[in-house]
Amino acid sequence: MTPILETRKLNKSFGAVTAAKDLNVKIGKGEIVGVIGANGAGKTTFINMVTGYLPPTSGEILMDGRPILGLAPRAITRSGLARSFQVAQLFPELTVLDNLVIALAAAESPHPSFLKPLHTKARVAKAEEILGEFKVGAYRDARVTAVPQGSRKLIDIAMAMIGNPKMLLLDEPTSGVSVDEKGDLMDTVMAAVHHHGLTVLFVEHDMDVVRRYVSRILAFYSGEIIADGPPDAVLADARVRELVTGHSDHKGAEQKGADHKSAEHAAAQQGSSVA
């Protein structure tokens, strides 16, 4: 069966720093894949490349067997690969309802209508249903700036799911959320994921969260995938234990982390903007 998402020999370097090295990933329909790795291991770079935000240095990206490398993020979204963000990317001064209704209209057509009202009864009803599904209905008429962090992350993910994507990439869905809220948040997200039968890849630091939801783990270290397989096997892997989950030589891992901070810095300066 053709994988939904496949990358072949994907490489990315920022000057002398390698952020992705020969990434070969195949994700099949219905898989729930967790991505783990220290800060700067290349997880977000991977998502950014796959969704068209960062151009890889070399390699191939296929979606349903068709090459998508070089397409703009909007085209990749339209082809069915949606994503959420480490920091929720919303429209802060608009209301939560507006955020969702705009996303609904965007999913309907890439060419917004000039004169027909945006807030149709159908769209508002649909938006309310989604808000309910994600348990953020109470914020319907609040501006995003007044919504707490955890709920913003949920709205961010809800907006990514609005276009009925074939696959969803979640970049640290629980980052910035308090420990108590993490479980509830992931339960809500995963319930929606199962309800819509989505294929999901998500980046997560909390190994308990990962173990609980995923059928497969990709472990990143220094731009490479050092382990790929079922959770138990990957988390038991000696290199993963040493380099990712940090059960030995903690200092070494932090040193590496610092190196990759500079890689991210280089990324921020060298990449081209989305145009």
Next chain:
Amino acid sequence: MRLDKTELALVGLAVVLMLAGTLAAPGWLIFLITVALAKALVVQGVVMQMKAGLVSFGQGLFYCVGGYAVGMGGQFLGLNAGLVLLALGVIAAVVLAMVLGLLLTRYREIFFAMLSLAFSMILYGVLVKSQELGSTDGFNVKAWTLLGRTIEGGEQATHTVFILTVLTAATVAFILHRFYRSAMGMTCEAIRENEVRVEFLGLSPRWINYANYVAAAAVSALGGGLTALATGHVDPDMAYWTTSGEFVFIALLGGTGSVFAPFLAAIVFALVRTYAIEFLPNAWQMILGFTLLGIVVFLPKGLWSLFTRRAVAPVPSSSPTNARTGGVRA
């Protein structure tokens, strides 16, 4: 077609304004309001872009194009029907905007502001060097006709342009009011708020900005055309950057909260200027400067925000992740 409150108010205000203008108001006031409303149309173009997060310091470009098209249509093309001349300005502005937009939509923030300013200054430079267009003095608009009647100046002309301007302004405001609530209008605001998200919703911020830029140019050109008909004269200062600065000023004075705001702000601006220039000729700009600072600090959403202090609903206090009951609201 069902009309909402704003649309009904627009129709009502237009009727009242036309009646009052025709029956009671003195000529100088009618003229002042006509020019203010025409300039407010240019400001509407600035506001359209402000809603998308872009500040055009060069909207005078399209004001000038609209004005010169009216003048040149009469002078060189032998056109004299007022509505045709206005349409000519709009077409010229749209064509120009379609070309410039290709470059400008790559820019944001101060780069957009400065580049739009530069384009306007290019036109200024060209006009100043064009002897056949009267160089820095500009030239007068020839007599024109409206629906077959010749308009040649005097009170009749003042009243005719006034009615024409009120009708045009009301129509544009009506359309803009709908536009701001459409998918397109709201997506423009979304671009201002977060362009990355708009892109990842599968839309092209650049295309949307482009369409908005061209539409704003058309609206501004109408303002330029009406100003030319009202004053009977055009000159290169229409494209000078301080003229555009004035439009930005009026846009900020009014704010982006309502389609009425630019009209209100333009009339206030024109009235205050009339008196300030008479009594404090060397302090007029200083008053503007302090007013602008005051707006930035105290009324960042413009004068209109004084009327709409209670716009956004209060935030519920309980966190919905804790409150398991927080579901769909009827």
Next chain:
Amino acid sequence: MLSFLAVLIDGTIYASWLFLVAAGLTVIYGVMRILNMAHGSFYAIGAYAAASAIGWYFADGTGSAGVSFLILIGAALVAGLVVGTLVERGLLRFMYGRDETLMVIITYALLLILEDAMKIVFGVNPYFAYQPYTALGRSTIAGLKVSNYDLVLIGIAVAVGLALWGWLERTNLGKILRAVIHDREVARAMGVNVRRMFTLTFLIGTTLGALAGALTAPSISVVPGIGVEVIVLAFAVVVVGGMGSIEGAAVGALLLGLSRAAAVHFAPQFELFVIYGVMSLVLAIRPQGLFGRTLVRKI
């Protein structure tokens, strides 16, 4: 051949002037991320201050060219520092950290205020300070008559450029400023007093603007509105070179100066058009300007 040489000389002179006008603008933007619309007003204030001082010095009809140069520069320093301090302490420091576009609007308000303040202080009649210009006489270069004052202007522009460059690249203070330019937050975390750097930078920028005006005063009539005309040219230089870059401003000034001189000699109807035309062309090819950096938003 002769006209080619004339373009080269005129272009270099004009480029020197453009660089002097733009240097302060680009320094302020580079460090503070403020596109100072009121920069032209500091230019005008410098011109008025210089013209007043020169008028006073030559009041009895005599004086030396050398002293008058010192007076020009002294007037510029005093005007730039005094008005710069007033503006920074009285207004701008309360506005730091605001959105870049909003800062454009705030400095636009400042421009409006300063324009009228100058009318109130200096009146609306023209000021003249031609003495330093005429005192220096003219030279003949390959058959072309060139004002010596303009040649001195080239020297001053080069000196200002080198001084700025040396200051930023070779001194400790320059290093700190470059840290602020590179990453304000990191600089702050490393203990740099960013606000003090802002004050310092703003004063340097305004003084440079005033200096440009003071040095221009002898070759023009100083009237209301000269700053408004100048600011747009300065923007063009800075945008072409890449906002915030000194070497960019130098290259941008040369490119625009030579283009304009060429237009004046070969196609005078394009004189005003050419500067913005070249600017649009550069930006169409290289949106961030010749020496600009692009930044991608982190998500």
